Amino acid sequence: MPLRLLAPAKVNLGLWITGTDEGGYHRITTLFYRIPIYDEIEVDLWHESVVRCEGIRSTSNNTVFKALKHLSEYVGESLCLKVVIRKRIPVGAGLGGGSSDAAAVLYAANRIFNLGLSLKELMEVGAKVGADVPFFLLRERAAIGRGRGYDLEPIDLKVPGEWILVFPGVPVSTRRAYDLFDSEGTFTPPDVAERKVKDLVEALRAGEVPPLENDFERVILPRFAPIREAKDLLVRGGWRAVMSGSGSTVFGIGGGEIPLLGGKNRVWYWRD
Numbered sequence: 001m002p003l004r005l006l007a008p009a010k011v012n013l014g015l016w017i018t019g020t021d022e023g024g025y026h027r028i029t030t031l032f033y034r035i036p037i038y039d040e041i042e043v044d045l046w047h048e049s050v051v052r053c054e055g056i057r058s059t060s061n062n063t064v065f066k067a068l069k070h071l072s073e074y075v076g077e078s079l080c081l082k083v084v085i086r087k088r089i090p091v092g093a094g095l096g097g098g099s100s101d102a103a104a105v106l107y108a109a110n111r112i113f114n115l116g117l118s119l120k121e122l123m124e125v126g127a128k129v130g131a132d133v134p135f136f137l138l139r140e141r142a143a144i145g146r147g148r149g150y151d152l153e154p155i156d157l158k159v160p161g162e163w164i165l166v167f168p169g170v171p172v173s174t175r176r177a178y179d180l181f182d183s184e185g186t187f188t189p190p191d192v193a194e195r196k197v198k199d200l201v202e203a204l205r206a207g208e209v210p211p212l213e214n215d216f217e218r219v220i221l222p223r224f225a226p227i228r229e230a231k232d233l234l235v236r237g238g239w240r241a242v243m244s245g246s247g248s249t250v251f252g253i254g255g256g257e258i259p260l261l262g263g264k265n266r267v268w269y270w271r272d
Contacts, residue, residue, distance in 0.1 A: 002044035002084075003108050007100040009037040009089045010135065011244040011251050013142075013159070014200045015214045016193035017181060021147070026178055029193035030145045031200055032135045032152075033159065035251075037268060039089050039101055043108040046082035053085040063102035063129055070128045071109055074121070079109055090266065092171025094245025096132045103136035123150070144197055159204050160272050162255040164239060168226035169264025170248050177246035180219040188215055209254035212242035220247045226264070233259040 013031040020026055051064045064083050072079045083105055089097030106126055110117050117125075119137060126133035131149035140154035188196075196213065203210045220243060221228040227243060230250045234241035237259055239252025261267055 002042040002082075003112060005041045005043065005104045005108060006038040007041055007089075007097070007104040007136070008034045009095040009097060009100065010034050010132070011095065011165075011249075012214060013204070013242075014197055014212060015216065015245065016188040016196060017185065017215045018190045018193050019187050025148050026181075027147055027190075028145065028149055029188075029190070029197050030149065031142065031155070031197055032132075032145055033142045033157070034136075035095075035163070035165070036270060036272075037089055037095070037165070039097055039104075040086040041101060041104050041108075042084040043105060043112065044082050045112060046080050049080045050082045051085070052083070054087055056087060056091065063098040063133070064105050066129045067102040067105050067126070067133070068109065070125050071106060074125050075113075075115055075117075079113055081105070081109060081112070090167045090171070090249065092173060093167050093249040094172070094243065094247050095249055096136065096245070099130045099132035100136045102126065102129045103133050106133075107137065123152075126150075144201070155201060157201065157204060158272070159209075159253060160207075161209075161253060163251065163253050163268075163270050163272055164234065164256075164258060165249060165251040165268040166230045166234065166259075166261060167249045167266045168224075168230045169266065170224055170226045172220060172224065172227075172247035174246045177216050177220060180223070181216065184219050185215060186218075209240045212240055212253075214243050214245075216246050217243050224248060230261070230265065233261070 015030040018027045123134040127150045134150040142155040142157040144153040234252040238256030240254045241252040
């Protein structure tokens with residue numbers, strides 16, 4: 001019997017780029033938050049590693065292939081699984097779909113092969129796959145991410161009320177976003193980012209919805225009209241709106257008008 005899992009999406013309730021480390025990787029401070037949009041995944045034993053993703057061609061660069069590769073290297077044996085993914089989370093949307101899929105498969109492999117790996121060990125493997133993967137291995141719904149994003153502080157947080165999420169149909173690669181930021185962006189000082197993320201957590205815990213910030217918006221919104229227009233519509237409709245991750249999804253919380261969006265836009269609305 002295959003193991004069936006739901007791999008959730010995430011948004012960044014705040015994101016500040018604070019510099020680069022000695023390896024040249026960007027350092028961030030962010031507040032991750034899981035949302036109820038899911039990829040559906042089936043995992044089963046197989047004679048070789050096979051990843052089938054509905055509507056998307058899977059290659060060796062797929063995060064699930066990478067997860068199985070790094071996990072096999074970690075335990076010192078070849079771990080082969082057949083993975084079928086029904087994509088519901090848009091690709092290139094800043095919602096962490098690929099990272100969530102990888103985390104779900106790491107969890108599944110640990111169970112199927114009775115590896116007995118701890119959460120810390122799975123997170124160590126996940127960090128080799130992608131910076132967002134360790135977050136999706138946590139039980140907690142929210143976490144502050146620092147450094148490359150996988151230095152995590154789990155947070156007891158729920159943001160109730162109305163939510164809206166708009167994917168404008170224009171994917172943005174993380175590499176492209178960082179290239180743009182490097183050419184035109186300005187780092188947020190680490191102490192300022194730390195104060196901002198703590199103030200954000202306090203406000204949300206108190207039931208308030210403060211203005212939301214994402215440093216990527218400075219370089220993404222001027223160049224991607226559909227993303228800018230989606231955010232403008234939400235703001236004009238009364239939402240506290242911000243782009244998630246490096247784009248291109250924009251989400252709003254706190255309630256407001258639900259805009260009529262046609263074309264390539266996909267819209268999700270829910271009450272938490």
